[in-house]
Amino acid sequence: MTRWELPRLSLAIDTFSNAGGGNTLFKALGHVLVPPLVECLLDELAGARVAVYDPQGMFAAFSALHDLSRLAIHTVYVQDLADLPQDLLGHAPRPVSDLVREPAPDWLLVAAFDSERLQQQIAHMVPAGTRVVSFDSLRLPAEMLTNPRRYLDPINFATNFGFLRDAGGLHTRLTLCNYWSGYGAAAPRLWCRLLDADGTALATWEEVPAAAGATVVIDSAVVRKRFGLGEFTGSLFIHAVGIAGHDVVKYALDTYGDGGEELSATHDANAWPADYYAGLPAPADGETVWLWVQNSHPVTIPAGAIGFCVMGESEVRGFERSIPPFGTVAVDVGALFPELRWPAQLEVTAGKYFVRPRYEVVCRRTARRRMGHANVERTDLVPDPALPGLGQWLGKGYVLPAPVLPAAGWSTEVLPTPMARSQAELPLALLCYDADGREVLRHRLGRVPRDGCTALSVDTLLAQAGAELPGGWGHLELVYDFAEGGEADGWLHALFRYRQRASGHVAESSFGAHVYNTAVTYRGEPQSYTGTAPGLSTRLFLRLSSLPGTDTLCHLIYPSSAPWRPRSDTTLTLHDARGRQVAARAVAIPCSGSLLWRSSDMFDAVERAEAGAGAYVMIRDLTCRLFGYHGVERVEQAFSLDHMFGF
Numbered sequence: 001m002t003r004w005e006l007p008r009l010s011l012a013i014d015t016f017s018n019a020g021g022g023n024t025l026f027k028a029l030g031h032v033l034v035p036p037l038v039e040c041l042l043d044e045l046a047g048a049r050v051a052v053y054d055p056q057g058m059f060a061a062f063s064a065l066h067d068l069s070r071l072a073i074h075t076v077y078v079q080d081l082a083d084l085p086q087d088l089l090g091h092a093p094r095p096v097s098d099l100v101r102e103p104a105p106d107w108l109l110v111a112a113f114d115s116e117r118l119q120q121q122i123a124h125m126v127p128a129g130t131r132v133v134s135f136d137s138l139r140l141p142a143e144m145l146t147n148p149r150r151y152l153d154p155i156n157f158a159t160n161f162g163f164l165r166d167a168g169g170l171h172t173r174l175t176l177c178n179y180w181s182g183y184g185a186a187a188p189r190l191w192c193r194l195l196d197a198d199g200t201a202l203a204t205w206e207e208v209p210a211a212a213g214a215t216v217v218i219d220s221a222v223v224r225k226r227f228g229l230g231e232f233t234g235s236l237f238i239h240a241v242g243i244a245g246h247d248v249v250k251y252a253l254d255t256y257g258d259g260g261e262e263l264s265a266t267h268d269a270n271a272w273p274a275d276y277y278a279g280l281p282a283p284a285d286g287e288t289v290w291l292w293v294q295n296s297h298p299v300t301i302p303a304g305a306i307g308f309c310v311m312g313e314s315e316v317r318g319f320e321r322s323i324p325p326f327g328t329v330a331v332d333v334g335a336l337f338p339e340l341r342w343p344a345q346l347e348v349t350a351g352k353y354f355v356r357p358r359y360e361v362v363c364r365r366t367a368r369r370r371m372g373h374a375n376v377e378r379t380d381l382v383p384d385p386a387l388p389g390l391g392q393w394l395g396k397g398y399v400l401p402a403p404v405l406p407a408a409g410w411s412t413e414v415l416p417t418p419m420a421r422s423q424a425e426l427p428l429a430l431l432c433y434d435a436d437g438r439e440v441l442r443h444r445l446g447r448v449p450r451d452g453c454t455a456l457s458v459d460t461l462l463a464q465a466g467a468e469l470p471g472g473w474g475h476l477e478l479v480y481d482f483a484e485g486g487e488a489d490g491w492l493h494a495l496f497r498y499r500q501r502a503s504g505h506v507a508e509s510s511f512g513a514h515v516y517n518t519a520v521t522y523r524g525e526p527q528s529y530t531g532t533a534p535g536l537s538t539r540l541f542l543r544l545s546s547l548p549g550t551d552t553l554c555h556l557i558y559p560s561s562a563p564w565r566p567r568s569d570t571t572l573t574l575h576d577a578r579g580r581q582v583a584a585r586a587v588a589i590p591c592s593g594s595l596l597w598r599s600s601d602m603f604d605a606v607e608r609a610e611a612g613a614g615a616y617v618m619i620r621d622l623t624c625r626l627f628g629y630h631g632v633e634r635v636e637q638a639f640s641l642d643h644m645f646g647f
Contacts, residue, residue, distance in 0.1 A: 010351040011297070012064040016272035018380060022247070023272070025058055026297075027157040028113065029138070030065045032193055032201075032237050032326060035298040037138045038066050044133070046070045048106035051130075053096060054088065055079035055118055058135065059111040063089055065299050075102055099125045110134035113151040144191060144241055158240040160249035160271045161294050161355050163328075163371075164194060166220035167231035169258035170369075174218040174236065175543040176251045177616060178579070179647040181212030183245025190216060190249075191239040194223060196232050199295065199326035203227040213579025215543070215614045234328045235294045245530070250645050252543045254632060255371055260549075264370040264507060265631055265640035269294070270356040276377035277348040278311065279417040279495055279510050280359055283334045284342040290330040290360045291374075295353060298325040307349035308336055311418060312451025316349055323353075330360070343415050343455035345495075348374060361506070370640070372508045375493055378420040383487035384523075387480065393520050395562030396431075398488075400478040400513035401627050402496040403555040403596070403641070404432060404458055407472040411499045412458040414476065417510060418450050419493040425449050427486030430456060432467070434474040437558070437593035440467040447486040455497070475557045475594040478513065490523065502636035509629065509642045517564035517591075517624050526561075526625060529646050538570070538621035539646045544599050545632040546613040552599040553631040553641065554617075558589040558624060566591055570621040574603050577614025583607040589626070598633070619644075 013026040028034075050073050052059055059076070062068075068089070076088045077096040084093055094102070104127030112118055115134035126132060139151060147153040162174050180188045190207040203223065207216045218236065223229070238249050248271065255264045273296050283289040295301050301323040307316035308331075317336045323329050333346065340346075348357070356376060362369040390397060404412050416426055426448045432441035443461050458476060462468060480488045492513035499506050515525035521533040528535030544552045558568050567588040574583045583603055589595045599608065599617070608615070619628065631641035 010275045011299075011353055013061045013352055015274065015352055022154060024152045024154050024157050025061055026065065027159055028152060029062055030297045031140060031157070031159070031239075032195070032298075033140055034138055035066070035325070041133065041137055042068070042070050045107050045109065048072065049074055050107045050109055051075045051077065051099070051102070051105035052088075052109045052111055053077045053122070054093070054111040055096070056112050057083065059088060062111060062135070065297055067299070074105065096122055096125070100127070104128070104130050106130065108132045113139065144239065146242055154247040155243060158243055158247040158249055160238050160251075161269050161296060162236040162238060162251060162253060163269070163292060163294065163358055164220050164223070164236040165233040166224045167233055170262055171256055172220045173254045173256065174251045175254070175616075176216045176249070177541055178209035178212060178214050178216070180240070180243040180245055181209070185242055185244040188240060188242045191241055192218065193237045194232070194234065195237060195326045195328075196234040197328045199324045202229055202232060202234070210578045213575060215577050215616055217614050235326060246647055250647060252630070252645075254545070254640065256547055260634055260637045261366065261368045261505070263505070263632060263634060263638040263640045265642040266358055266371050266373050267642055267645055269358075270376065273352040273355050274350060274376040275352055275379055276421065277350055277357060277374035278345070278377040278419050279493060280333065280346040280348055280374045281361070281415070281495065282337065282340040282342050282344040282346060283361070286363060286365050287342075288362045288364060289333040290362070291333055291348065292358045292360060293323060293329050293331060293354050294357065295323045295325060295327045296355050297353065300324055301353045305351055305353065306331070308333065308346050309349070310337070310340065311345045311347055311453065312449070333359075345415065345417060345453070347377060366504065368505055368638070370505070370507055372495070372510065375417070375419055375510055375512065378491055381420040381489045381491055382422050383489050385487070387488050387490065388482040390522065394515060394518060394522060396477070396479045397515060397561055398480060398490050398492050398513035399516050399559045399561055400492050400494055400511065401557045401559040402476055402494070402509070402511075403557070403594070403629050404469065404474050404476050405498055405555075405596070407459060407469070409501055411501065412476070413455045413497040414458065414478065415455045415495040415497070416448060416453045416478065417493045417495050418453065419512065420489055420491045423450055423489065423491070425486055426453070426492065427481050427484065427488060429479055429481035430461065431477045431479060432458065432462065432469070432474060433477070433592050433594070434469045435471060435593050435595070437590035439592070440469060440474070441465050444481055444483065446484050473596055475555070477559060498641055500636070500639055503638060505638040507631065507639055507641040511643045515561050516627070517560040518562050535625050536623075538619060538624065538626040540619040540626065540628050540644045541646060542617040542619060542628070542630050542644060544611070544615045544617065547632065550632050550634050553596075553633050553639065554598070555594060555596045555629045556589060556619065557594040557627045558591055559627055560591050564591055565623050568621050568626060569623045570619065570626065572602060573618045573620065574607060574611050575616055575618065576611045582611045582615070
């Protein structure tokens with residue numbers, strides 16, 4: 001077992017920064033269609049003397065994502081003199097002006113896309129007989145580009161990975177919505193490739209939304225039958241083409257089984273691989289926790305490159321297996337930490353090798369299972385000394401809301417999860433509100449140390465306080481509490497775990513805090529679905545379940561950092577799979593209150609039948625920002641729950 005002290009070196013690529021957003025280069029160089037193109041390029045250059053011209057700093061990412069050991073590189077040239085001190089594959093770069101004074105290479109590789117202008121600038125300096133090639137030989141086909149005039153435009157690489165399994169009676173279903181047409185896209189489509197656990201392509205096809213606002217449902221059982229496949233577990237690579245507005249592929253992912261014990265819900269994988277993830281729960285007694293690692297690149301993850309440590313500790317235990325390019329592997333967390341039990345939690349050292357991973361919890365006694373996901377652990381944050389003094393304007397400030405499901409049917413637990421490398425403590429309070437927005441509980445946790453987070457039972461806290469929720473349900477909020485001092489950075493996260501009392505089935509979701517419903521802004525909050533802060537409106541997507549014997553749950557919460565409008569003005573619009581409106585309902589949620597509803601209660605049987613399979617509900621409000629959770633319920637047998645997404 002490999003052990004090392006943090007930090008661990010990451011794959012040498014840029015993926016995402018909160019200042020600059022998502023990086024496109026690694027997607028362009030690591031797209032699933034690119035490896036054969038790279039092989040053709042390397043075959044052509046093999047055995048020749050190769051010089052590299054790296055005017056835009058792209059060659060390091062190229063070498064990180066592809067094996068260039070066959071290349072005989074003798075000189076690397078750069079354009080910016082500030083780049084001279086760096087090391088590139090063991091070479092000290094030279095200014096490109098030296099090209100005319102060096103021995104002529106057989107090939108000059110221009111490490112850039114859209115390289116025509118760059119090549120023109122140095123054409124007179126290229127020695128006679130030297131052939132020039134560029135990254136333009138690695139371009140995707142023109143029909144896969146939304147903006148062919150600017151190759152690295154983020155809109156060209158709206159890609160993401162989904163988990164897809166059809167094996168042992170277990171199935172997965174992804175539901176997407178054509179929200180791009182709402183931003184002006186004329187004919188968006190989804191290019192899909194299914195990759196098995198070894199990273200081998202099993203099937204490639206396209207999904208074309210039927211109309212603006214139409215859903216696309218990708219069901220593993222349907223895919224398996226369509227292509228005549230055997231059992232599989234792996235990645236679904238999705239590339240959205242012809243889109244507008246959003247360069248992010250958002251989806252809801254449901255798992256279900258031939259029996260009634262398998263039911264869970266998660267959401268999109270977050271398209272930018274990170275250095276660290278956190279919020280991975282240790283197994284409870286009788287449970288197995290698997291972390292599903294989906295290699296997101298065309299390069300092998302070396303044995304020992306992925307590691308795990310107990311939250312707040314420095315010893316890292318490595319996973320001693322390599323993972324092939326685009327391969328999928330389940331890591332048994334309990335095998336690495338046999339001494340660890342829930343509510344302990346783990347951090348994952350990922351090295352930018354894979355997108356935000358899902359984990360699967362299996363009860364060995366009942367064979368019940370559910371999925372959740374870890375979250376990105378930030379490396380760029382430091383405590384914000386201004387936060388404690390902003391209450392006069394921001395009220396509660398950062399708020400992390402979650403449902404408290406009806407106590408007669410469910411138990412509710414909360415586990416704060418440190419989600420930034422710099423967080424040494426979390427000064428916290430837990431607030432509980434009834435459906436009408438009345439605070440019934442305020443539990444101060446004090447300054448919780450990084451290694452001291454433990455699960456809180458909402459049932460127990462309410463009982464100890466002699467408090468109750470009329471109707472048995474409402475919502476909770478984790479907020480910062482500086483009564484005893486402490487420091488914070490706004491990146492407040494927690495895991496919420498719910499147990500169905502009748503069946504013992506469990507569902508869990510995790511998310512982070514935001515500022516809600518204030519007209520003043522701070523550090524980009526309150527966030528907006530589009531445009532700049534403040535975000536004071538709602539556009540949430542709720543897919544409706546078409547699984548036999550199930551109903552769709554939705555818990556809408558009206559969180560507010562400071563007093564806002566007394567009630568929401570919310571419209572729930574039922575659409576069929578083509579995006580056509582079938583029915584609408586108006587609801588009003590009290591500020592700091594919530595609304596728990598089922599699709600069968602909100603829309604009658606005739607309306608639901610007209611909407612049919614692939615139906616969804618758009619939740620719109622122009623007066624306030626709501627937060628929502630959705631799930632699928634099989635009454636007293638199983639259920640799922642996760643937070644919703646908007647666009």
